[in-house]
Amino acid sequence: MSLWVDCYRPKSLDELHYHESLSARLRSLAASGDFPHMLFYGPSGAGKKTRIACTLKELFGKGVEKLKIDQRVFLTPSRRKLDVNVVQSNFHLEITPSEVGNYDRVVIQELLKEIAQTQQVDINARHRFKVVVINEADSLTRDAQAALRRTMEKYMSNMRIILCANSTSKLIAPIKSRCLLVRVAAPTEEEMVTVMKHVASRQNFRIEDESVVCEIARDAEGNLRKALLVFEALKMQTGSLNGPITIAKPDWETYCIKVGDMITQEQSPQRVMDVRTKLYELLSHCIPPTVILKTIAARVVEKVDESLKADIMHWAAVYEVRMRVGNKKIFHLEAWVVKVMSIYKHFFYGIDMGSFE
Amino acid sequence: MAAGPSAPGSKPVPAAKDSNCLAGLSFVFTGELSAFSREEATDLAKRFGGRVVSQPSSRTDYVVLGADAGPSKLAAIKKNNLKTLDEDGFLNLIATRVPDYTDDKLKKKIEKEQDAIRAAANELERREKEIEKKVKGKEKGKDQISNTVPLGSQLWVDRYSPHTLKEVCGNKGQIEKLQQWLNDWPSSLKSGFKKPGKNAMNTSRAVLITGPPGIGKTTAAHLCAKLAGFTPIELNASDARSKRLVENSTNVSNTSLDGWMHGTEATNAAGVKITDKSCLIMDEVDGMSAGDRGGVVALVALIRKTKIPIICIANDRGAQKLKPLIANAFNLPFRRPEAAAIRSRLLTIAFKEKMKVPANVIDQLVMGAQSDIRQVLNMLSTWKLSNNAIDFDQGKDLSKMNEKYTVLTPFDVTYKMLGPYMFSATARETLGDKMELYFHDPSFVPLFMQENYLKTQPSRIKNDAGPEKTLKHLELMDKAASSLSDGDLVDALIHGPEQHWSLMPLHAVCSTIRPASFLYGSGGGYGGQNPMSFPAWLGQNSKQSKLNRELMDMQARMRLKVSSDRHELRQSYIPALFPYVVKPLMDEGVSAVGTVITRMDDYFLNRDDWDTLVELGLDEYKDEVVLKKITPATKTGLTRKYNAADHPIAFHKATDLGKVPKKLAAQGPAPDLEEAP
Numbered sequence A: 001m002s003l004w005v006d007c008y009r010p011k012s013l014d015e016l017h018y019h020e021s022l023s024a025r026l027r028s029l030a031a032s033g034d035f036p037h038m039l040f041y042g043p044s045g046a047g048k049k050t051r052i053a054c055t056l057k058e059l060f061g062k063g064v065e066k067l068k069i070d071q072r073v074f075l076t077p078s079r080r081k082l083d084v085n086v087v088q089s090n091f092h093l094e095i096t097p098s099e100v101g102n103y104d105r106v107v108i109q110e111l112l113k114e115i116a117q118t119q120q121v122d123i124n125a126r127h128r129f130k131v132v133v134i135n136e137a138d139s140l141t142r143d144a145q146a147a148l149r150r151t152m153e154k155y156m157s158n159m160r161i162i163l164c165a166n167s168t169s170k171l172i173a174p175i176k177s178r179c180l181l182v183r184v185a186a187p188t189e190e191e192m193v194t195v196m197k198h199v200a201s202r203q204n205f206r207i208e209d210e211s212v213v214c215e216i217a218r219d220a221e222g223n224l225r226k227a228l229l230v231f232e233a234l235k236m237q238t239g240s241l242n243g244p245i246t247i248a249k250p251d252w253e254t255y256c257i258k259v260g261d262m263i264t265q266e267q268s269p270q271r272v273m274d275v276r277t278k279l280y281e282l283l284s285h286c287i288p289p290t291v292i293l294k295t296i297a298a299r300v301v302e303k304v305d306e307s308l309k310a311d312i313m314h315w316a317a318v319y320e321v322r323m324r325v326g327n328k329k330i331f332h333l334e335a336w337v338v339k340v341m342s343i344y345k346h347f348f349y350g351i352d353m354g355s356f357e
Numbered sequence B: 001m002a003a004g005p006s007a008p009g010s011k012p013v014p015a016a017k018d019s020n021c022l023a024g025l026s027f028v029f030t031g032e033l034s035a036f037s038r039e040e041a042t043d044l045a046k047r048f049g050g051r052v053v054s055q056p057s058s059r060t061d062y063v064v065l066g067a068d069a070g071p072s073k074l075a076a077i078k079k080n081n082l083k084t085l086d087e088d089g090f091l092n093l094i095a096t097r098v099p100d101y102t103d104d105k106l107k108k109k110i111e112k113e114q115d116a117i118r119a120a121a122n123e124l125e126r127r128e129k130e131i132e133k134k135v136k137g138k139e140k141g142k143d144q145i146s147n148t149v150p151l152g153s154q155l156w157v158d159r160y161s162p163h164t165l166k167e168v169c170g171n172k173g174q175i176e177k178l179q180q181w182l183n184d185w186p187s188s189l190k191s192g193f194k195k196p197g198k199n200a201m202n203t204s205r206a207v208l209i210t211g212p213p214g215i216g217k218t219t220a221a222h223l224c225a226k227l228a229g230f231t232p233i234e235l236n237a238s239d240a241r242s243k244r245l246v247e248n249s250t251n252v253s254n255t256s257l258d259g260w261m262h263g264t265e266a267t268n269a270a271g272v273k274i275t276d277k278s279c280l281i282m283d284e285v286d287g288m289s290a291g292d293r294g295g296v297v298a299l300v301a302l303i304r305k306t307k308i309p310i311i312c313i314a315n316d317r318g319a320q321k322l323k324p325l326i327a328n329a330f331n332l333p334f335r336r337p338e339a340a341a342i343r344s345r346l347l348t349i350a351f352k353e354k355m356k357v358p359a360n361v362i363d364q365l366v367m368g369a370q371s372d373i374r375q376v377l378n379m380l381s382t383w384k385l386s387n388n389a390i391d392f393d394q395g396k397d398l399s400k401m402n403e404k405y406t407v408l409t410p411f412d413v414t415y416k417m418l419g420p421y422m423f424s425a426t427a428r429e430t431l432g433d434k435m436e437l438y439f440h441d442p443s444f445v446p447l448f449m450q451e452n453y454l455k456t457q458p459s460r461i462k463n464d465a466g467p468e469k470t471l472k473h474l475e476l477m478d479k480a481a482s483s484l485s486d487g488d489l490v491d492a493l494i495h496g497p498e499q500h501w502s503l504m505p506l507h508a509v510c511s512t513i514r515p516a517s518f519l520y521g522s523g524g525g526y527g528g529q530n531p532m533s534f535p536a537w538l539g540q541n542s543k544q545s546k547l548n549r550e551l552m553d554m555q556a557r558m559r560l561k562v563s564s565d566r567h568e569l570r571q572s573y574i575p576a577l578f579p580y581v582v583k584p585l586m587d588e589g590v591s592a593v594g595t596v597i598t599r600m601d602d603y604f605l606n607r608d609d610w611d612t613l614v615e616l617g618l619d620e621y622k623d624e625v626v627l628k629k630i631t632p633a634t635k636t637g638l639t640r641k642y643n644a645a646d647h648p649i650a651f652h653k654a655t656d657l658g659k660v661p662k663k664l665a666a667q668g669p670a671p672d673l674e675e676a677p
Ligand SMILES: Nc1ncnc2c1ncn2[C@@H]1O[C@H](COP(=O)(O)OP(=O)(O)OP(=O)(O)O)[C@@H](O)[C@H]1O
Pocket: A004, A005, A006, A008, A009, A010, A015, A016, A017, A018, A042, A043, A044, A045, A046, A047, A048, A049, A050, A051, A166, A195, A224, A225, A228, B563, B564, B565, B568
């Protein structure tokens, strides 16, 4: 059996919990025959992909659930092989261009051209167009975005594009202007509790202690996926789900917390180098640098004096921006660590010396 | 301690009583002086005739102590009970000392040296006259056209090429061995190369001399061959050697070597007569045309059956293509001769040429040329064109001008940059010089800097103590780290789509020079408490890309079931799946294999994905920790059971299906981003 998150994922617009008015809007759009390009955006685990899948089903019917994966290979001019995984049904296909890094522009162009040139073969299809879902659209390079712009207009007759992104800030304006923007906000805690109750009833058990699910919802910070995963893990661990419970943090988060504590415990060159080793460990294990920075910063802020919090968060923001522009993330992570140590130590001695007076 | 504000140029060099006032003394310098940089101070010692050595020993006369002296040197001072001087003491010594010329020992020594030089110069003179006479005689007799150029217009290197073994400087032991081997050749040949002989060389039919340029390898080979009664036949890189040429020129394929021995005389392709008294000198074997391994292989084949001695010469003993040769010839590595071994020879030549060159200048030149005698001779002969004397400073400039452009390794650059001298008040390096260092390897030096910048005891805070020192140290670290961060941003512009190469100097400053300017100091050295290390970034980066690729594969397979992208997969799913696909194997062992595999099948995970999943773990899920708790039996159980059955497959890899990759067009010019929508 799959995990609950995957088992009980809504399959149609009717089944979707929360954001009902959005669901209704999507339904009428699908029925109108005048379906635009769309941009779904919202935080992780808010339900964007689920909602996209439901919309597709509304558009084309059950056929969109018959998925297959087609792996395509491309050869770059420098003779590097690129694998691209295309998830597709008869009516739509889904790509994740960030898989190919800087080659995203040429790969997208190649794929879209191909699709645009083939007509819908299924004569029973409800629409003449195919839908192309582009995942992680906010990591498209600017080149790729610029190229996409023309394509979106040129092939409008037999293709629609649905972009899926966490935020719109990294998308260029011309792209946004060509899409219907659909914001999928994070569910509230109550909404998440409702979903968990629904899952429990499908699993045939009753939630006796409501405070536990509330705790899970609070901890998930709007990420329903996370909530459901934790919900299941706790159920498996404790059996009854009766409080008080401690929500086990994932491996990388615990690790980040330890790093945060290393920073507040000692401030020295050696400590920076020890922290560097840990940061490398996190990076090489595929934890995104921004997540690392945020998690560690949150821990440090928890531990330091009130008067330092704003400063530390300010520098975290500065170095986060730098990481996005730069190549070697560790350089910026470490610069932040050193900065925090310096701030912390100055504060520490400031107090010490004050007490001598 | 001689700390205090360092003041470059604050003290004048005293007028010495005697230009050779430090003669007979040996010095060691350690720590940092206040008015002179290390280099300037050692120069002073040499200029006035002193010797400078790097490590103190019982024979050291003075140790000149500056601030922050190296602990190992301090220990040696104590152990050997050496005299020490501070900066002023050293200057005072220069100002006041007069070498005791009345000291018999010193006097005799100097006289003896000068006599020897005079005698050797006379010998050179005599020999040249003789040769000249011979040449004239030949010309009168209308012999064949002489190939000797008039001596006056010969290059010094040829004119003063050693004629006797005594005149060859350095490597005496090796040369003796070569001589012995050649002398023994006839008997070695007779015994079928079975008797090793005194130097265990006589079982070899060939010798391989290796060593840096201009130290007399070719010279020694020719001389030894001649002295042992052989006629040298030289083949070198300028005879574009190939496999065929090697064979032809020695008639290996046409006439057998026995042919040369028994027939009266054979001639090789180059038109040189080969007799049993020939000695083949294969010079510059490492220059055999690139990729032409055939040449070396043919040479080895030749060596296996040769009946005349073969001497091979090469510069780089480590060269890959020399491997077969090294295995088939006796190896005679030549070292750079010490300055002392070369000094008298060069003084003799200078004397003969009526040039005034003091011994310390010669030493300076030899050092600068790294004992390349050929180069020193060339330098002197060019100098002679305009001057008959050369003093210390001129010598210094001359050798600077001729300094071989050696590429420093990033290790050396980092060591120099972060070391205590580069940014000290007495340093004379300009910003340009520092940039040069970066340009030795612009892609690696910044990585080395980032790896090592925290390992020093910064000189900037050496006079501080307590909390103030700690705080200042952190401030410096902060500045350095943020400069490194700047450097990466510049790097992104340089290597980004627009390729702003013109930003390289800015990159040099941000990534290398500024960070070092804050944190330079002692302690980061090779022997220091924090030795420099190779950047971890490289290994970590490739590990990251590998795991990232595997994670992407895994995500692709799970895609039919799971809506998340790879980041969420790593951050939420893997920790959630762990209790179902890994933990049971840790807790229950083999009995859990069945349920684990069912779970994996639910998500189209294969056996490799299982490994990836474990490898991606951190903290208490770290692979080492986890794998320790899974018995090998369980693990093989998993593999066996997994392989025994068919599994649902999300998709086949394109390459497995034999798909031909589609060629992508070159990226072409980037589309105009600013164009109106
Ligand atoms: N409206 C909903 N009602 C009930 N469950 C939902 C709803 N939306 C999402 N879920 C649950 O949350 C999980 C995560 O949703 P989904 O994958 O759509 O999020 P997402 O916003 O696309 O996340 P990401 O940006 O990380 O890809 C789904 O697997 C599903 O179980």
